[in-house]
Amino acid sequence: MYRSHNCGELRASHIDTEVTLSGWVQKSRDKGFIIWIDLRDRYGVTQLVFDEERTPKAVFSQAESLGREFVIQVKGTVIERASKNPNLPTGDIEVLVKELTVLNTSLLPPFTIEDQTDGGDELRMKYRYLDIRRNPVKNNLIFRHKVAQAVRNYLSSKDFIEVETPYLIKSTPEGARDFVVPSRMNEGQFYALPQSPQTFKQLLMVGGMDKYFQIVKCFRDEDLRADRQPEFTQIDCEMAFVEQEDILDTFEGLTRHLLKEINGVDVAKFPRMTYDDAMRQYGNDKPDIRFGMQFGELNEVSQHKDFNVFNTAELVVGIAIPGGNSLTRKEIDQLTDWLKRPQIGALGMVYVRCNDDGSYKSSVDKFYDETDLKQWAEITKAKTGDLICVLSGNTNKVRAQLSALRMEMATRLGLRKPNEFAPLWVVDFPLLEWDEDTKRFHAIHHPFTSPKPGQLELLDTNPSEVKANAYDLVLNGNEIGGGSIRIHDRATQAIMLKHLGFTDEQAKAQFGFLMDAFEFGAPPHGGIAFGLDRLVAILGGQETIRDFIAFPKNNSGRDVMIDAPAPLDDEQLKELHLKLNI
Known part of the structure; x- marks a missing residue:
């Protein structure tokens, strides 16, 4: 031995x-x-x-x-x-x-195999099999295994059945771009790799499986960020004979179980917030509620003077930075420059100092007096020693800009503590969003999400006002799961596809198999999918998923270790009926 x-x-x-x-x-x-x-x-x-x-x-x-x-x-x-x-x-x-x-024997490794290594990210990814020997990476993979096992054990104890669904499926035009796979035996035809097992898990509900889950690999051909990979893993779940409350209770239980089992943290009942409130108070639909700095809308108390920047703005909104009055003028100017970067896109920032003697000093004192600034402080809940930062402009843009500032300042102030967990359900999303490029509505979640009860008729009169029977689970400012109650009858599904711009022929070609299934006794059903990579990273006290994936891609979507993607030789292309020398 x-x-x-x-x-x-x-x-x-x-x-x-x-x-x-x-x-x-x-x-x-x-x-x-x-x-x-x-x-x-x-x-x-x-x-x-x-x-x-x-x-x-x-x-x-x-x-x-x-x-x-x-x-x-x-x-x-x-x-x-x-x-x-x-x-x-x-x-x-x-x-x-x-x-x-x-x-x-071994060649001399290209970097030291120790906790603190001298290897850069790209070098360590090229020799990932060596990087895995280091404790930080090894322990992350072991941690991921423990989370996955805890998920399986919990769901199995709740009578969920793990079922595998196909990887070679049909491409659909909704959502992100598909990775496609040419079929050698069916000339000119292609499979797609699944962005999720959505239609299959719904078909399992039609098949009477009742409670399904799968820890499954999914694929999206989209631009990458620190928390995105072209292939990722979902905890995919579906339940029959349920309403939204049943889903929320079940998967709140799973999340609470993971926090206790993995992190030793007890969390009380998860708060809930509507999408509209999340956007109004935090500027995004996945707010980090571990700290305050809620938005204060200032239109009514700022658009009565001769300051045209505010008067012409759709929204004037501010936040109070705790202790921010200690920032020097130079530091505030640097913060303004940070907001003006192309990634954020703000045109400028107005600020108000909340002085220790109870007075206020702003960058727009020429236009606003103490009475005005005191109202701003009341609305933003600013205290003595704080700094009020105010942005203005188009509602959607300015909310996103101020949200970025809020998160940046929370990071600088040490308010985003990795060992503190604040879950939140965000509910009542819009069902549809208008796309200026295509000049039509798109489903915010997917075409199978049902509208809230009683709102189906609004699709004909005011589609932008229809709310989805959908929900996201947010943890520490990250969406870790999202789902909805599904449409489960053919007529409603046909109406939904029509409003998404599908002709009857297109609907039949793309989703005929699902609509046919709805005519054979489909039960009411709904579900949710968790992003396992992101969930594991957050439970592990980080937000970058790459360190918790055994063999990740780089920011260009390449596997530098095996040098993929790579070209095919002419003979392979010929077998696949693809043009040569592409």
């Missing part, structure tokens, strides 16, 4: 035990007459000792030639360590080696 114990389990109770260990050489310290080697595997590190007096000469000579990351097997005796290491679980012992076998 290669090992009797792993490198993380030996303790003082094992002293005088004969053991066999295998692993990688972490580091070597050669004092001439004695050599210490740290042997590492997935479970930990054990110190080996090669002593000129107690170790066979040939074995000692072998030890002198060992390099970093050599794979070795040793046999020896556990002895008490003279200089104990309290920071290491195995720090009370070491293994006096009697036999050494080199299982494989």
Whole structure:
């Protein structure tokens, strides 16, 4: 056998035990007459000792030639360590080696395989198999496994059945761009990789499965950010004979279970907020409620003077930065420049200092007096020592800009604490949104989301006012899950597709199989999908998902380790009926 114990389990109770260990050489310290080697595997590190007096000469000579990351097997005796290491679980012992076998040599690694490494992101991604040996990455993957197991155990205990759905499906025009796969056997036709198993899980409800879940890989050909990958993993769930309240209760329970099981955190009942309130108070539909700085709308108290910047604005809105009056004029100017960056796009910022003596000093004192500024402070809930930051312009744009400022200042002030968790349900989303490019409405969630009860008729008269029977679960300012109650009858689904611009022929071609299924006794049903990558990252105290994925893509969507995507040779293209030399 290669090992009797792993490198993380030996303790003082094992002293005088004969053991066999295998692993990688972490580091070597050669004092001439004695050599210490740290042997590492997935479970930990054990110190080996090669002593000129107690170790066979040939074995000692072998030890002198060992390099970093050599794979070795040793046999020896556990002895008490003279200089104990309290920071290491195995720090009370070491293994006096009697036999050494080199299982494989190693080139010098391109970066140090240690917690604090000298390798940059791109280099470590190229050699990801080496990066996984480092504790931070290894522990993240183990953490992900624990979360996934906790999810499976919880849902299984609630009578959910895990069912696999197809990866080769039909492309649909709604949502993000599909990754497509040419069919060799069906010339000129293509599969798509699923953006989600949406229609299949609905068909499972028609099939009577009642409660379904799947931890499933999904694919979207879209621009990437820190929390986006072209392939990602969902906890995909669906339930039959449910209303919105049933879904929220069930998956609030799952989230509470994960926070307790994984993080040891107890969370009371999750607050709920409508989409309209989230946009009005926080400027986005996934607000971080771990801290305040809620928006204060100032139109009524700012558009009565000769300041045309405000008078011509659709919305004037501000927030109070706690302790912000301590910022110097130079620092405020730098903050204004930060807002003017193309990524944010603000034209400028008005500010008001809330002085210790109760007075106010603003950048627009020429237009507004103390009475005006005091009203601004009351509306933004500013206190003595705060700084009120005010933006104005188009409602949607200015809300997004102020939301970015709110999050930036919360980060600078240390208010976004990774070990503090604040979940929130956001409900009552709009069903549709208007797209100026295509000059038609698009479904905010997807075409199978039902309108709120009693609002179907509004689709003909005022479609932008129709609310969706949909909900998002937000955790610490990140959407970790979203879902809806689905349409479950053919007539309603046909009406929805019509308002999304589908002709009867297009609807039949794209979704005929689902609409046909609705005619065979489809039950009321609804569901939700969690982004596992993002959920794991947040539970792990981070917001970047890449470190919790074994083999992630870079920001260009490339796998630099295997050099993919890559061109196909002419023969493969010919078999797939694709043009050569594309």
